[in-house]
Amino acid sequence: MIILRLAIRNLRGAGLRTWLNAIALSFAFVAIIFGQGMLRGMNKQAEDASTAFEYAGGQYWHEDYDPYDPLTLENAHAPVPPVLESLAAAGKAAPILVIPGSIYPQGRLKPVLLKGIDPAQKVVAIPTAALGDTTEDLPLLIGSRTATATGLAVGDQVTVQWRDADGAFDARDGRVVQIMETSVGTVDIGQVWLPLAQLQELAGMRGEATLVTVARGLGRTGHDRIVLNSDRVPNGAGWQFRDPEFLLSDLRQMVASKTIGQSIMFVVLFLLAMLAIFDTQLLSVFRRRREIGMLIALGMTRAQVIVLFTLEGALHSIFAAILGTLYAGPLFIYLNRNGFTIPGMDSFGFALGDRLYPAFTAGLIFGTTVLVFVVTAFVAWLPARRIAKLKPTDALAGRGT
Numbered sequence: 001m002i003i004l005r006l007a008i009r010n011l012r013g014a015g016l017r018t019w020l021n022a023i024a025l026s027f028a029f030v031a032i033i034f035g036q037g038m039l040r041g042m043n044k045q046a047e048d049a050s051t052a053f054e055y056a057g058g059q060y061w062h063e064d065y066d067p068y069d070p071l072t073l074e075n076a077h078a079p080v081p082p083v084l085e086s087l088a089a090a091g092k093a094a095p096i097l098v099i100p101g102s103i104y105p106q107g108r109l110k111p112v113l114l115k116g117i118d119p120a121q122k123v124v125a126i127p128t129a130a131l132g133d134t135t136e137d138l139p140l141l142i143g144s145r146t147a148t149a150t151g152l153a154v155g156d157q158v159t160v161q162w163r164d165a166d167g168a169f170d171a172r173d174g175r176v177v178q179i180m181e182t183s184v185g186t187v188d189i190g191q192v193w194l195p196l197a198q199l200q201e202l203a204g205m206r207g208e209a210t211l212v213t214v215a216r217g218l219g220r221t222g223h224d225r226i227v228l229n230s231d232r233v234p235n236g237a238g239w240q241f242r243d244p245e246f247l248l249s250d251l252r253q254m255v256a257s258k259t260i261g262q263s264i265m266f267v268v269l270f271l272l273a274m275l276a277i278f279d280t281q282l283l284s285v286f287r288r289r290r291e292i293g294m295l296i297a298l299g300m301t302r303a304q305v306i307v308l309f310t311l312e313g314a315l316h317s318i319f320a321a322i323l324g325t326l327y328a329g330p331l332f333i334y335l336n337r338n339g340f341t342i343p344g345m346d347s348f349g350f351a352l353g354d355r356l357y358p359a360f361t362a363g364l365i366f367g368t369t370v371l372v373f374v375v376t377a378f379v380a381w382l383p384a385r386r387i388a389k390l391k392p393t394d395a396l397a398g399r400g401t
Helices: 002-014 016-055 070-074 082-089 128-132 144-150 196-203 222-228 249-287 289-297 302-338 362-389 392-396
Strands: 059-062 093-104 110-117 139-143 157-163 169-180 191-195 211-214 239-242
Touching (some): 002 016, 002 302, 016 249, 016 302, 082 093, 110 196, 139 144, 144 169, 249 302, 249 362
Parallel strands (some): 110 191, 139 169
Antiparallel strands (some): 059 239, 093 110, 093 211, 139 191, 157 169
16 A cells, blocks of 8 residues: 555656656547447447348348359249248248349339348338338339439339249339338348239249248247257258358458457557656656665565556556546547447448447446556566666665666
């Protein structure tokens, strides 16, 4: 306790030098928390949006289906297995038929993916209820990005073209009944949604689907997992189950790659702050030789003196945390509640909305505080080791090694 009080008194006596080091360290402290909180918030928002609008509790894919290869769509369809049909009838699954097609807005050709889905489904958050409009021969649902790219609005008529199961081209005029707002580009960009039964009829693929999205909770735990993974729908028999971990893996890898790139900047900033602490402690040991000799002469061991100087350096991180809390705490609370807008958010490659909400968790703040304290203490200890080689008589005389 005496060493702690002495360390605090010495830092107070250092005056401006102490606060300059604390301010520099607080910038690195706040930057690390802000950057990590932003990436965690982006990841959480993207995962929540992708789960809500597309993946739900997982998907059964036709064995030939590859979402990154449109050439596979010609053969990637088959009758829905009975167990999945029963789940769909109970509202716990949503079969989706995907076929390549084209639309002709204002006479221009626009390649799209035609996706058929049950208008009454509740598995994903896509507002498919509008597709149940019986007043239209071919109701169409598109996303806001597709609407912007094609110039289409609600009520506009557009020609839709596709190739059926026999390879023959066919076309029909459809009408846009709703434009949905979603941050998930994979259900929006270049996608046109139609009623499943009508698309199956038009394409000559009655009762068939390309993938089946199951409700959240299915395929994870309990009795539902046993049913989904039973021999009635075995992997390798035409359908493969893709759980949310698999479906979100690309997103998480993207977040990890951005985290690595961001960490390089944090490390450079952190090293600059540590260099300031190191130089301060090295200069302190050199200038306070007489004080060190007096402390040893009064009965303090060399180990205790080393602890004193190390503690002085480590306390800079505590002061930095206090300063960071004062000027960044209110900002973090505001951003956590209200978020903020970044121009060009679509270019990030994430399923983000109009506003980004960082995730400043207690674990992130506590972990960063501990990391900064430990590293600062280590950096302060490095020059303090020289005290062990200092002779008290030389120190009192102003000489040192």
